[in-house]
Structure formats: structure tokens, C-alpha cells
Amino acid sequence: MPRFLRYLLPLALFLAMAALLYRGLSIDPRFVPSPLVGKPAPSFSLPQLENPQATVSNADFSGKVSLLNVWATWCVSCRAEHSVLMQLAATGAVPIYGLNYKDERPLALNWLQQFGDPYHVNAFDADGRVGINWGVYGTPETFLIDKRGVIRHKFTGPLTRDIVQRELLPLVQQLKAEQG
Amino acid sequence: MKAARKKRLYLILLIVTGVGVAAALALNAFNQNLMFFYSPSEVSAGKAPSAYPFRLGGLVTDGSVKRLANGLTTRFDVTDMDKTVSIEYTGILPDLFREGQGIVAHGKLRADGVFVADEVLAKHDEKYMPPEVAAALKASHDKGVAEAARESGS
């Protein structure tokens, strides 16, 4: 081995490792892409949580920017997220629809009474069928839907003040500015 | 000067051999200590090894957690929303173990198809979904979507 190459060896090893790390960044292990982003929201029609006689469907989303938040009373992280949703609802920036996922009606109603109700209206998805169509695989998840009823962004895991401030609200402003 | 050079060469050769042997040993041991991850679908399809331990992960199915008579053994199901596998674990479950949460278990498959875990991990961060679990869920979800599309097409 020529002499000078010997001294380049540490650099070469480092560059190989850096390439691996770069690759590692693009396969963020926690990030699960949603195949639904950019597609129209899957159609559904469910009874309302608050009033079993009335229904909620994806027709409700048309004409305005809205959020669909998937939650359940058995989900601990939803509890952590709840105060953030309450604050977001108080600003009135965007209506929040709830998808109460694989839950029991009395428990869910009790939760809303106890911790406050940030939702415009809740869809009650007892057997989780709609959730599966929406590609939900863990609560909480939040979908951002534009005026034409197309899913534009998906937040996996609880929303935090950080995410709301830095990602969600700017996106909402941007979507509101779009032509309906 | 020549003798010193020779001596140095021997010393370097000795070190290189030693390091080489050590590295070979280490890498050999490395292959034996890798723990591969399998999803409930893969386990149901018989793809997981039955002879040696592996890791299994998924969401704990709602209503599946049961305590056996001796009080310390817990039995529960994990799912990737497609297939489900039962897990038995004797001992104290981690703080964040809950129905609906993603967990990863280390252990071996018993002859009756129950996975006997010697360790159950639910990470300390609630925002965290074990990455393997997330990937397994995504795979089974994609499969479900594909099947639904096929059904509606036919």
C-alpha cells in the first residue's frame, strides 16, 4: 500500500460511515408514510358519538379546511394530546372532527365531559372499520383535509404544542389560501 | 537499524494477527447473537424459527390481556391488524404495557403456537411506536388495501 494511502484510510472509513448515516436519515425508523396523503379522504358514513341518530360523513369536510383526529379512551397518549386539542379548538383556527376509534360510547362521552370537548362533532367507529380504511394503526392520529376533501397531511402520534405551532398552523393557513 | 526494523515488523505482524483473530471471533459471535424481528403475520405463516429465540411485536389486542391462575403469568395477543399471535409472559410487565399499545417481546415459539416471552418491552416514551411494529403494521395494512382493491375490482 503506498504510504500516503495509509493516511487516507481513516478518512475513507469515516466517509463510508457517513454515507450509511445519511441513508439512515432517510429511513427514519419511526416514520410511517401514509399512502393516503394526496388522495381524497376515504368515504364513510358513521353515527355521531353524541347523537346516534345523526350521521357524520366525508361530505362534511367539503368546502373548508378541517382536521380529523382519531382518538379513544383506552389510549393514554390521547390523554396527553387532549389539552393541546383544547387549546387549538379555542383559537378557532380549524374545526376538529373526531373519529372515536374502537371505543365504548358511555366511556367516550364521559371523557368529553370530564376533560372538555374540543371537537366540532365526533364519528363513532365502534368496530374500527372506517379506521382501517383510513390506514389508522395507532391512536392518536390526525389528518389534515383540504377544501376539496383531499387528505393533505397526516400526523402520527399525539400532537404537541410544538407540532401545532410549527407545522399544523402554517399548513392550515396555506390550505385556507388555496382555491376551493 | 536493520535489526530494529525487523523487530518492528514482527511486532506489527503479531498485532495484526491478534487483531485479525479477535475480529474473526467477534464477527462470528455477532452472527449468533443477532435477534431478528418477525411480525404476527410472518409467525402465522410459519416463517419464524421454532428452534431459537427471536423478537415479535405488534399492538396488544383490546380485551386480550388475561392473568393466569398463578397470578404472575399474563397471557395476551398481539396483532398487526391482519394476524394475531398469543404471548405468555411470567413476571412483571413494563409500566407502559397497555392494550392498544405497540410492544416488542423477546422469546421463543412453543409447540402449541404460543410465543413464550422472557422479556416484554414497551418503551418509556409514549409517542414512540417500536419501529419494527410500525413497519409490520404498515406491511399488513398495505396488504389489506391491496386485497380490498382486488375484491372491489372483481
Place this chain on the structure above:
Amino acid sequence: MIPELGHFALILALCMALVLATVPLLGTYTRTQSWVALARPLAWAQFLFLALAFATLMHAFLVDDFSVLYVANHGNTQLPEIYKISAVWGAHEGSLLLWALILGGWTMAVSLFARNLPDEVLARVLAVMGMVSIGFLSFLLFTSNPFERVFPVPVEGGELNPLLQDPGLAIHPPMLYMGYVGMSVAFAFAIAALLGGRLDAAWARWSRPWTLVAWVFLTIGIVLGSWWAYAELGWGGWWFWDPVENASLMPWLAGTALVHSLAVTEKRGAFKRWTVLLALLGFSLSLLGTFLVRSGVLTSVHAFASDPERGLFILLFLLLVIGGSLLLYAVRAPGISRGGGFATVSRESLLLGNNVLLVLMTALVLIGTLAPLLYDAMGWGKISVGFPWFNSMLVTFMPLMVVLMGIGPLTRWKQQDPNELLRRLRLALALSVAAGIAAAVPLLGDNWSLGLALGLSVWLVSTLLTGLFLRLRGKGGLRALAADLSARGGRSYYGMWVAHLGVAFFILGITVATQFDIEKDQRMSPGQSFELAGYRLQFDGVVEAQGPNYAAQRGTIRVFRDSKQIAVLHPEKRVYQVQRKPMTEAGVDPGFMRDIYVSLGEPLPNGDWSLRLYYKPLVRWIWFGGLLIGAGGLLAASDPRYRLRHRRTASEGDALAAGGRA
């Protein structure tokens, strides 16, 4: 208004760093004395602004200013005062600010305590540290501003992660960062020497005390982290081979190699290229650790919230700093002169062996840490590297290290008569083999790993005592010790002595704590007792209790020995108010020879509980050994020769500076 002041101070600090990294360095090339002289005041100003920014953030936490997003996310009015302070570095942005502050602190310390360094060398060192500072400050300001405001202002904050609400964890990160960032001093000295084009004994002598102090902080930081994991995670483990732990172990291993290699370079002028490479490696691994923890590339129990964008920024920074320094090394290393020669049996050879083993262990830990990433990237499947692998690596290489560790200090520099060496080692060899066999044979101990550990510990202690005897013989025995301690080079020796003694404790602690610990998961009814290793543990039930910011279920377990009560333990299960996170708080009866460790499992029907009971013999020796290692390093760093020789090194320093001009 105050948070904006902090933000502004941070921007000013970045400006100082920008000037510090360029103007003094240019001055050394253009020989503009006034530019070179700027380095010192710039270092002070940078630290001043960083301290101001840090104080501002701390103030925001103390007065619960939730208009600051970072405070809103991690502060809380109910948080006890001490955790309001430690919450400052409890998450990504604030801990990065602490990193920057500590870097500023080290920079200022170098400018203050290395006063006898030639101005040009000092200017180069401070400039390199300024460059590192630029990277971290722009990372802070552009991707992770801790002073960002939030509107509307929340009424209550999101609270510090309950896991971090522990006194051990309040001081663990600052210690660790002191170590990580301290490695930058050795790095800066190495780069300055490479830039100047001359590495010699004087360079080694200047950077040695700095390296030692940084390495001591790293040691103590790791020990504290391990102790925190043991006390707080509630399952009695003290090391998990978690990526984040490995991230701190790698620079420590490289730093240990560096500390030893520097000794050779200082005393004998040998290993120069190797030493300089280790200095680059130590800090590179610190930076790599930062990357792994903050980029979300590897998942871990205590990784920070991940953000690929931040990851990309750090990766670019790594490429610049590490890639740039290794390139500089490749260019300059061929020109570095070979040092003094040495025989096959000599202290140099043994230290070379030590270095090879330490670097090998570093590489293996690195491979084990990055392997899951590699497999994922190549699509070979999702894996985790088992605990046993790391452990078996340790068991393979530790004994070799310890054997060398016993021989090294008894060996002469340059050339050693093998027969004389054997005579010196005879007694120690006999003692350790006897002790090892005694513990390993059936009837007596019947445990080969205990035999190995005991043999190695006895080997270390007896060779250390042999060395002490030889050193003090003919000088008046122990009375000479005090004189020896104040003589030049004396504390270096005793520092080594204490640190190596720490290793002996560490080995015994690890072996006994893992081989002889008893762990029982037990169902217990109130009033019931359980026998554990000669202790009787009586469970008195669980009651509700209220903490300052959490609700707890508190168990009571009374520990009896020979029907005499020796301790009352209160393990708890806590739920913190804001994050609703359940936490297990173990009840521990600590002792020098053993710990009794109890944690609550789950409530079972009829008021029964599942409990986890541990008996952990000698577990404290692990940390005690670690602290001794740190104490040894500190003793060595305080050696008077690093201060007394300053006057004399001035001429050598001029030579180094002259080399820069050549």
C-alpha cells in the same frame, strides 16, 4: 422581552465565534500580532453571551414563562425548584444550549489557564474551538431555537419528562457534556499542531492535562448515568448497551486510549501520528454520539425527539469537522517525524497493546451500535444486537487488557530486561493464579468467571503494590509518599495507581453483581414474608400517597436480618399529573457489600401485589470503581509538572510556533 434578550445574546455569541474562528487564525499566517491577540478577549466575550443566554432560559423556567415554547413544553408550575433548573437541559433545545455553553466555558478555560502557551499556538487552538462553536450555535439558532415564543400562551406547561425528575439526572447531563465537549480541547490542540505542522513532546504535555480532565468528567458522567438507570428505571439494571449509552462509551474508550498514548508521546516522543489520530477520533466520536442521539436514526430509551432535518444538519457538520480534520491528518501525517525507537519488551510495546485493544473495543461497540442501521439500510431485515454479544466482547478483551495493565507500570521505557521483569511479577502472578483457582475449583467457589475476575483483581492489586514498594524502597518507605506526591511526575504515578485500583474494584463488582444476584418476581399478600439471601422481606401493603406533582401508590417492605429490622423500603408507582406517565420508583437499601432492591409490579386481586425483589451483591463496587478511575485521572491532571514546566516550555513553544511559519 427577557427571552428576546437571550436570543439576542445567542446571536452575539455566534458573531463572536465567527470572528474567533477566522481573525486570529489569519493573524497567525499574516503575522499580525493584534489579530492574534484578539483570540483571548473573543473567547471571554463568547462565554459571557452564552452564559447570559443560558441564564435567560433558566429564568424563564423559574418564573414559569410559558410564552416561551420550550418552557411551555417542558416546564410546569408544580415542578419542584430543582427540576425547574434541570428542565433547562431536559430536552433537545436546552441541552444543546448547555452543550454550547460548556464549549464556551472550555474555550475560556483554555484562554485563562494556558497563559504560558505561545500566543500563536493559543490563537490556533481557540480558533479551532471557535469553529466547532459556530457549528453548534448555528444549529441552535437555525433549527432548534430555545427562545421561540408561542401564541396563545398556555396556562400550564407540559412538564419535564418524569423519568428525568431525579437528582442523579439533574447533574448527569452536565457532567457528560463536560466530558464530551472537553474532548474538543484535545481535538483543538491536535488540529492546531497539525496546522502548525509540528507535533512534539511539548504538544503532548500541553494537551495532556486538558485531556485528562475531560476524560475524568466523561468517566463520572457515565458512572452517574449508570447509577441513574439503576435507581430510576426500576428493573435493577445498570447498563443496557443502549445506543445512547454506547454513544458515551465510545468516546470514553477512545479517550482512555488517548490518555495512555499521550503519556508515550510526552515521555518518549513516540506514537505521534497515532496519538494525534486518537485525539481526532475521541472528539469525532463525541460528535457522532450527538448525532445518534438527536437525529432519530437509532431508536433508544432516551433519545431526544427526532427530526431528520436536524439530523441532516448535524451530519453536514460532522462531515465538515471530522472529514476536514481527517483530511488535514492525511495531508500532514506523512511529514510527522518518527519518534524514539523501543525494544519489543518495553513499556511502549505494552502501551501499544493497550491502545490496540481499546481501539478494537471502540470499533466493536461502534459496529454493534450501527449494525441495526446497516441491516435496515441494506434491506437485510430488522435486527437488534443482543446484549450477550457486547458482554462476550467485554469478557474476551477485558482480561487481556488487565494482564497488560499489571505488567505495564512495572516495565521500563525503551528497553526492559525480560528476566528482571519476570522476577518483579513472580509474586503477583503466584498470588493471582492461586486466588483465581481457589474461586474456580469445586468445593471452594466453583465458578470460573468469579475465578477469572478474582484472579485479575488480585493481579492488578498485587502488581500495583509491587510497583509502590519498588518506588518507595530506599526512599524511606511510606514517609516518602508525601514528598513523592508533591514532586514532579509523582501525581501522574499515583493517579495511575488509583485509577488502576478502580479497575480492580470495577471487575469484581461487575462479576459478582451479575453472577450472584438474585431476582424474584413474587406475588405477596400484605403481612407475608419472603426469604431472600438470608434477609427476610416483609410486605406491609400499599397505600395511596401524594407527591408535589404526582400521585403515588407507596408500598412498605421491612427488611429483617436475624429477626432484627435493618431497613424499611418504600417502592412507589407514580403517576405524574401532567403527562399521566406511570413511573416505577424502586426502594433500595444500599450497602457497600450488597443492595436490597424492591420494585412494585401490579396490583392483584385481594390486595395482593406482584413484587420484584433483588439481592445485588457488590453492585456499588461498579460505581465505586468508576469513581476511583475518575479520581485517579484528577490526581494525575494535578501533577505539578504541568504548571512548573511552563516557564521552561516557552522556548519549545516558540519552536512550535516557528514550525507554523515554516
